Amino acid sequence: MKSFELYEPASVREAVGILTKFGPRAKVLAGGSDLVAGVMKDWVEGEGMPLPDALVDLTTIPQLRGIKVDKNGATIGAMTTLTEIIESKELNERFPLLTRAAHSVASQLIRNYGTLGGNINQRPRCWFLRGRDFNCLKKGGDFCFSVGGDNRYHAIIGGDRCYIVHPSDTATALLALNAQAKIAGPSGERLALFDKYFVTPGEDILRENILKPDELLVEVLIPTPAPDTKQAWMKLKNRQVYDFAVVSVAAAFTVENDIWKDGRIVLGGVAPIPYRAVVVENQLKGKNIKNSMKQAAAVIRTVARPMSMNAYKVDVAQSMVERTILGALE
Numbered sequence: 001m002k003s004f005e006l007y008e009p010a011s012v013r014e015a016v017g018i019l020t021k022f023g024p025r026a027k028v029l030a031g032g033s034d035l036v037a038g039v040m041k042d043w044v045e046g047e048g049m050p051l052p053d054a055l056v057d058l059t060t061i062p063q064l065r066g067i068k069v070d071k072n073g074a075t076i077g078a079m080t081t082l083t084e085i086i087e088s089k090e091l092n093e094r095f096p097l098l099t100r101a102a103h104s105v106a107s108q109l110i111r112n113y114g115t116l117g118g119n120i121n122q123r124p125r126c127w128f129l130r131g132r133d134f135n136c137l138k139k140g141g142d143f144c145f146s147v148g149g150d151n152r153y154h155a156i157i158g159g160d161r162c163y164i165v166h167p168s169d170t171a172t173a174l175l176a177l178n179a180q181a182k183i184a185g186p187s188g189e190r191l192a193l194f195d196k197y198f199v200t201p202g203e204d205i206l207r208e209n210i211l212k213p214d215e216l217l218v219e220v221l222i223p224t225p226a227p228d229t230k231q232a233w234m235k236l237k238n239r240q241v242y243d244f245a246v247v248s249v250a251a252a253f254t255v256e257n258d259i260w261k262d263g264r265i266v267l268g269g270v271a272p273i274p275y276r277a278v279v280v281e282n283q284l285k286g287k288n289i290k291n292s293m294k295q296a297a298a299v300i301r302t303v304a305r306p307m308s309m310n311a312y313k314v315d316v317a318q319s320m321v322e323r324t325i326l327g328a329l330e
């Protein structure tokens with residue numbers, strides 16, 4: 001593994017100062033399960049994806065850790081571990097969608113030290129990207145190996161020169177809960193809805209989110225859902241043991257007299273960013289859910305553009321959207 005300088009700031013301001021000094025050659029370090037044990041150990045690098053010279057350890061900043069729940073919603077520090085989220089009674093009562101999604105991440109061991117901020121900002125898992133021998137477009141090369149190669153787990157929606165799928169289960173759930181990110185940088189803090197947080201390859205193939213090199217995610221803010229909001233999470237994995245989503249679905253919606261009032265359906269594992277299925281939501285608006293969910297779920301087919309080996313994911317996505325809505329109603 002490449003050597004690096006380790007910085008241990010005591011505050012967010014100090015962390016931002018170090019990031020500002022080093023620019024793109026520095027990265028923030030949370031639990032390290034992806035950055036150190038994956039990207040750096042496996043030399044996942046290229047001209048557009050240099051390995052860092054400096055790591056800014058966030059475990060030394062106590063203010064980044066913790067969960068607060070009040071009448072306005074929840075605030076979760078970026079360094080809160082996935083296990084802390086899963087074990088929070090208040091989050092379980094108010095945001096079961098998030099706690100279930102967090103529980104479906106990786107293994108108990110990884111959840112014990114993997115953080116919310118790290119889960120949201122982890123790099124994609126495309127096996128060509130992770131392979132040292134493939135200098136693909138996302139690393140700054142000039143070729144996408146998934147187009148002619150094994151693309152069975154790649155994107156079926158929204159691929160554009162690069163066909164990664166967003167790997168984060170919690171990000172999918174947070175989008176369905178209409179959450180926001182609090183970001184710290186040299187000019188202070190800013191808020192961004194997760195709707196606008198993730199970046200598609202078409203927008204910038206070298207990035208996955210809006211964070212600049214001198215910024216970090218500080219907190220996640222989840223608004224209190226409307227009364228009686230139904231929430232459900234479903235994830236299909238290729239292996240029964242821990243694994244990334246082949247397809248996942250997060251649903252949060254309100255119903256009145258069996259009629260869909262408002263809500264969100266978000267899919268993970270299908271697109272380079274968590275995919276909000278507005279096309280499905282539009283089909284449900286103002287309609288009897290049980291009577292219209294089958295037809296609404298089928299609309300996912302109109303936006304899907306599968307690759308040579310992953311058309312099966314379109315069928316899976318359609319069926320899982322329907323089953324997740326049904327699960328939320330039950």
Ligand SMILES: Cc1cc2nc3c(=O)[nH]c(=O)nc-3n(C[C@H](O)[C@H](O)[C@H](O)COP(=O)(O)OP(=O)(O)OC[C@H]3O[C@@H](n4cnc5c(N)ncnc54)[C@H](O)[C@@H]3O)c2cc1C
Nearest residue numbers: 030031032033034035106114115117118119121169217243
């Ligand atoms: C075997 C295995 C199976 C897995 N399965 C799943 C799965 O099923 N579902 C799933 O969602 N994930 C899965 N993961 C990913 C795992 O959940 C992530 O590795 C973990 O959540 C990342 O957390 P971390 O704190 O260790 O992050 P790190 O590895 O420290 O960081 C990951 C990335 O996020 C950046 N980062 C971290 N914190 C911040 C911050 N506050 N602001 C800005 N950037 C930040 C880092 O710079 C780095 O690029 C799996 C990982 C492994 C190794």
Ligand code: SF4
Nearest residue numbers: 126128136144162163
């Ligand atoms: S899908 Fe993206 S990350 Fe994977 S090989 Fe193609 S360009 Fe690289």
